[in-house]
Amino acid sequence: MSGRIQDSTDMRTLTVQLGERSYPIYIGQHLLDQPELLTRHVDSRQVMIVTNETVAPLYLDKAKRAFADRQLATVILPDGESYKTIDSAMTVFDELLRLRFSRSAHLVALGGGVMGDLTGFAAASYQRGVPFIQIPTTLLSQVDSSVGGKTAVNHPRGKNMIGAFYQPKCVIADMSTLETLPDRELAAGLAEVIKYGLIRDPAFFDWLEADMDALLARNAEALTYAVEQSCRNKAEVVAADERESGERATLNLGHTFGHAVETGLGYGEVLHGEAIAIGTCQAADLSRRLGWLTDHDVDRIVSLLQRSRLPVTPPPSLDADAFLEHMAVDKKNVEGQLRLILLEKIGRATLPIPVEISNLRQTLETYGRH
Amino acid sequence: MSGRIQDSTDMRTLTVQLGERSYPIYIGQHLLDQPELLTRHVDSRQVMIVTNETVAPLYLDKAKRAFADRQLATVILPDGESYKTIDSAMTVFDELLRLRFSRSAHLVALGGGVMGDLTGFAAASYQRGVPFIQIPTTLLSQVDSSVGGKTAVNHPRGKNMIGAFYQPKCVIADMSTLETLPDRELAAGLAEVIKYGLIRDPAFFDWLEADMDALLARNAEALTYAVEQSCRNKAEVVAADERESGERATLNLGHTFGHAVETGLGYGEVLHGEAIAIGTCQAADLSRRLGWLTDHDVDRIVSLLQRSRLPVTPPPSLDADAFLEHMAVDKKNVEGQLRLILLEKIGRATLPIPVEISNLRQTLETYGRH
Numbered sequence: 001m002s003g004r005i006q007d008s009t010d011m012r013t014l015t016v017q018l019g020e021r022s023y024p025i026y027i028g029q030h031l032l033d034q035p036e037l038l039t040r041h042v043d044s045r046q047v048m049i050v051t052n053e054t055v056a057p058l059y060l061d062k063a064k065r066a067f068a069d070r071q072l073a074t075v076i077l078p079d080g081e082s083y084k085t086i087d088s089a090m091t092v093f094d095e096l097l098r099l100r101f102s103r104s105a106h107l108v109a110l111g112g113g114v115m116g117d118l119t120g121f122a123a124a125s126y127q128r129g130v131p132f133i134q135i136p137t138t139l140l141s142q143v144d145s146s147v148g149g150k151t152a153v154n155h156p157r158g159k160n161m162i163g164a165f166y167q168p169k170c171v172i173a174d175m176s177t178l179e180t181l182p183d184r185e186l187a188a189g190l191a192e193v194i195k196y197g198l199i200r201d202p203a204f205f206d207w208l209e210a211d212m213d214a215l216l217a218r219n220a221e222a223l224t225y226a227v228e229q230s231c232r233n234k235a236e237v238v239a240a241d242e243r244e245s246g247e248r249a250t251l252n253l254g255h256t257f258g259h260a261v262e263t264g265l266g267y268g269e270v271l272h273g274e275a276i277a278i279g280t281c282q283a284a285d286l287s288r289r290l291g292w293l294t295d296h297d298v299d300r301i302v303s304l305l306q307r308s309r310l311p312v313t314p315p316p317s318l319d320a321d322a323f324l325e326h327m328a329v330d331k332k333n334v335e336g337q338l339r340l341i342l343l344e345k346i347g348r349a350t351l352p353i354p355v356e357i358s359n360l361r362q363t364l365e366t367y368g369r370h
Numbered sequence: 371m372s373g374r375i376q377d378s379t380d381m382r383t384l385t386v387q388l389g390e391r392s393y394p395i396y397i398g399q400h401l402l403d404q405p406e407l408l409t410r411h412v413d414s415r416q417v418m419i420v421t422n423e424t425v426a427p428l429y430l431d432k433a434k435r436a437f438a439d440r441q442l443a444t445v446i447l448p449d450g451e452s453y454k455t456i457d458s459a460m461t462v463f464d465e466l467l468r469l470r471f472s473r474s475a476h477l478v479a480l481g482g483g484v485m486g487d488l489t490g491f492a493a494a495s496y497q498r499g500v501p502f503i504q505i506p507t508t509l510l511s512q513v514d515s516s517v518g519g520k521t522a523v524n525h526p527r528g529k530n531m532i533g534a535f536y537q538p539k540c541v542i543a544d545m546s547t548l549e550t551l552p553d554r555e556l557a558a559g560l561a562e563v564i565k566y567g568l569i570r571d572p573a574f575f576d577w578l579e580a581d582m583d584a585l586l587a588r589n590a591e592a593l594t595y596a597v598e599q600s601c602r603n604k605a606e607v608v609a610a611d612e613r614e615s616g617e618r619a620t621l622n623l624g625h626t627f628g629h630a631v632e633t634g635l636g637y638g639e640v641l642h643g644e645a646i647a648i649g650t651c652q653a654a655d656l657s658r659r660l661g662w663l664t665d666h667d668v669d670r671i672v673s674l675l676q677r678s679r680l681p682v683t684p685p686p687s688l689d690a691d692a693f694l695e696h697m698a699v700d701k702k703n704v705e706g707q708l709r710l711i712l713l714e715k716i717g718r719a720t721l722p723i724p725v726e727i728s729n730l731r732q733t734l735e736t737y738g739r740h
Binding site for chain 1: 532703
């Protein structure tokens with residue numbers, strides 16, 4: 001294939017509307033086989049692809065082919081959330097500087113959310129900012145972290161504590177990469193897909209209830225629709241509130257609980273989406289205690305997550321005190337006051353609201369504790 | 371003093387015009403004795419002052435007094451450019467997280483350029499950005515690094531290679547802090563003051579030639595005028611070109627040479643302003659070779675820097691090859707092509723222009739090499 005790109009008729013293009021920082025999200029099959037799509041937003045001779053040891057054997061060659069006529073460098077990091085660190089970012093900086101890559105160089109994040117967040121932060125910080133593109137290869141990163149410009153690395157005391165708001169030049173979500181995604185990671189992605197239904201799109205939640213079996217069977221049409229609807233919801237939220245002064249915080253439904261699970265168990269023990277599934281159930285339970293959700297609503301939420309093969313109860317090793325300890329370090333908190341995203345109903349989330357510790361403690365001590 | 375602040379009649383206020391990110395620069399004597407001035411832009415209960423072991427005994431108590439009613443933390447780092455590192459930034463993150471400081475916390479940079487750049491980068495990155503204010507206590511940081519939002523830490527392979535564009539909420543330049551500034555650091559600041567005359571303000575250059583003795587004698591009125599004119603020039607440049615796509619690059623006159631001196635000798639061996647003085651002379655010499663400056667122009671530049679008690683010749687230990695090696699890593703370079711800021715005349719700089727290596731090598735091999 002060469003010359004002018006023939007967009008597949010199946011490819012969908014969404015746009016994240018952010019003025020001069022607007023960018024497209026391409027969603028479709030076999031996009032990595034379209035070199036012109038990869039290079040369309042990379043206006044530089046110097047290109048560095050950052051990926052990991054799991055993704056590299058699968059997709060690095062395809063990505064490299066697209067940039068064969070450039071000065072191309074690759075950094076291959078170990079796989080896993082435990083490598084989303086300042087040290088990994090330094091590995092990227094070391095290589096960029098060893099090769100004397102300039103401020104016009106472009107970075108390419110190839111992989112899941114860890115790769116995207118880390119590479120995005122490296123791009124935001126290298127020489128005070130170089131352009132980058134996102135090629136998410138997991139469902140989770142396609143529907144969540146690759147869109148919206150949140151970049152970060154973790155700190156031992158908390159997830160995503162060191163980072164930047166920094167938008168990519170484009171996002172290329174090649175649905176074909178989901179063919180190689182382990183079942184467990186597919187499920188983890190569904191946790192965030194379901195979130196969009198819960199916080200702002202009740203019709204999408206209904207669709208997920210009806211079509212979950214097709215998603216689990218990796219039906220291409222169903223997966224593409226799910227990614228498209230998720231990205232559309234996320235793009236609308238980000239366009240309205242790029243730096244999270246309002247609605248964007250609702251994307252964190254279940255995340256304060258979930259981050260506590262991740263920090264409490266140690267990065268790598270549990271997948272982000274799994275932790276979010278548990279946290280979403282806890283947030284639903286607390287919303288029920290506050291009189292917003294019915295028992296039936298909570299059942300629908302828990303059972304859809306369960307059908308997605310996700311854990312829905314907190315790990316026994318983390319008691320309520322451990323949760324409270326870890327939840328105290330959260331970006332939504334204001335000067336020590338814990339704030340959470342909760343559900344007013346299925347399809348509508350609250351902004352971050354202060355919660356009574358006594359109510360929260362009841363959820364932490366009773367929900368899923370048999 | 372309490373209640374509504376009575377601005378000293380001598381205090382000057384400049385504004386860096388950047389739309390919703392606009393902020394004031396306060397310039398005057400005894401500003402640290404006006405708590406209301408320090409707290410005016412700090413709208414948070416959580417405040418962390420970042421300073422170093424040299425500045426802390428002199429001014430930390432005054433700064434702390436202003437924030438006595440807040441949850442106040444301090445980080446005191448070792449002094450020196452060699453501590454402007456990711457590790458020092460991590461020290462700040464560690465302490466912020468240990469204290470569970472939230473996204474609404476404010477950082478205060480108290481000290482010279484290293485403190486401002488490092489604290490600014492920490493503020494830009496902590497939880498993807500918290501507000502900060504600058505209290506520069508050296509002439510160099512008052513006239514240069516505290517204004518304009520360039521934040522960064524160094525990498526062993528190059529200065530300021532990891533950073534962000536991130537504007538402070540205000541800059542408080544207390545001229546009284548210059549009383550404790552060592553002569554050598556005062557001179558280092560004058561290198562950047564002279565730069566503003568050279569790149570865009572010939573009348574200011576004339577004034578500096580006429581009033582250098584008053585500056586060296588630390589005449590308060592002369593110093594205040596020099597800081598005000600420098601900040602006014604810098605604020606105009608930054609307002610026109612915040613992210614250095616054009617005119618802002620002219621602020622880097624002498625800096626590509628100068629960074630090579632700093633990197634080549636090792637951070638800490640030479641002050642930034644001293645390296646810039648050497649680099650400015652080299653840039654002037656190269657500008658003469660290109661037919662833009664006269665011999666007399668170069669003499670004026672070299673002798674004004676010399677009168678400021680600054681070095682004006684390259685260190686013998688760094689030969690032309692060493693310069694070229696270090697100059698190859700510079701943010702203004704585009705894909706391996708070295709670009710420099712030069713002078714068309716005293717009072718007008720070029721944008722970054724590609725230079726012939728043969729011309730550059732002549733300057734590196736002959737200027738100041740006896």
